[in-house]
Amino acid sequence: MRKLTYFVACSIDGFIGDPSGDASSMYAYVDEEFLEYLKTEYPETISAEGRRLLGLEWLENRRFDTVVQGRGSYQLGLDAGFPSPYGHLREYVASRTLTESPDPNVTLLSGDLVAAVRALKAEEGEKDVWLCGGSEIAGELADEVDELVIKTYPQIYGSGMPMFGSGFRVADFTLESVRVFGNGTLVRKYVRKR
Numbered sequence: 001m002r003k004l005t006y007f008v009a010c011s012i013d014g015f016i017g018d019p020s021g022d023a024s025s026m027y028a029y030v031d032e033e034f035l036e037y038l039k040t041e042y043p044e045t046i047s048a049e050g051r052r053l054l055g056l057e058w059l060e061n062r063r064f065d066t067v068v069q070g071r072g073s074y075q076l077g078l079d080a081g082f083p084s085p086y087g088h089l090r091e092y093v094a095s096r097t098l099t100e101s102p103d104p105n106v107t108l109l110s111g112d113l114v115a116a117v118r119a120l121k122a123e124e125g126e127k128d129v130w131l132c133g134g135s136e137i138a139g140e141l142a143d144e145v146d147e148l149v150i151k152t153y154p155q156i157y158g159s160g161m162p163m164f165g166s167g168f169r170v171a172d173f174t175l176e177s178v179r180v181f182g183n184g185t186l187v188r189k190y191v192r193k194r
């Protein structure tokens with residue numbers, strides 16, 4: 001069974017973006033050391049445009065072969081002229097309003113989202129499925145998340161977009177690893193207690 005991994009960036013107080021979802025204040029922490037970590041451990045999470053700008057198109061996928069995004073998150077790339085932001089992965093975008101996929105590599109999910117993600121997890125294969133976000137679909141898929149990789153940047157937002165846009169409910173996870181970076185960023189990896 002493939003895992004669904006929510007690999008996400010957040011502030012110290014657990015927000016993945018400002019109240020509108022904008023997470024650009026966190027980019028400043030992607031310094032040389034952190035970029036090296038991403039290249040080595042999670043190369044597929046560097047966007048196609050990021051790879052192009054950094055000359056990293058050669059990077060091979062290490063953990064994921066599939067990404068799931070909500071249309072809110074996908075829209076950012078679409079508006080910037082990138083209809084296939086993670087073209088090195090199979091891209092699935094949840095939307096009830098997009099009627100036609102903007103790119104041949106992007107499959108729209110408009111039916112039962114949980115069932116669709118369960119089907120992706122049940123496929124044969126060694127690589128996992130990356131839940132990119134944002135908040136709304138992470139909330140809907142919260143019970144399907146097997147692993148959490150949380151990049152916590154040393155910033156406080158006060159308020160903003162929560163990691164899971166769902167109602168209150170408790171789910172327990174086991175801390176598997178913590179990596180500390182020179183600039184104060186932490187990456188914590190948790191696996192769901194079953």
Ligand SMILES: NC(=O)c1ccc[n+]([C@@H]2O[C@H](COP(=O)([O-])OP(=O)(O)OC[C@H]3O[C@@H](n4cnc5c(N)ncnc54)[C@H](OP(=O)(O)O)[C@@H]3O)[C@@H](O)[C@H]2O)c1
Nearest residue numbers: 009016021070071072073094095096097133134135136137
């Ligand atoms: N910090 C990070 O690592 C990180 C990562 C990802 C995103 N983000 C931020 O998150 C923000 C977007 O989050 P968000 O919560 O606004 O939006 P979102 O979760 O990305 O997308 C919500 C949209 O997904 C579609 N959707 C939701 N449930 C669905 C279902 N069951 N079936 C079909 N479609 C469904 C709907 O699209 P339609 O309206 O088209 O129906 C809905 O408007 C962005 O601003 C981005 O910056 C941050």
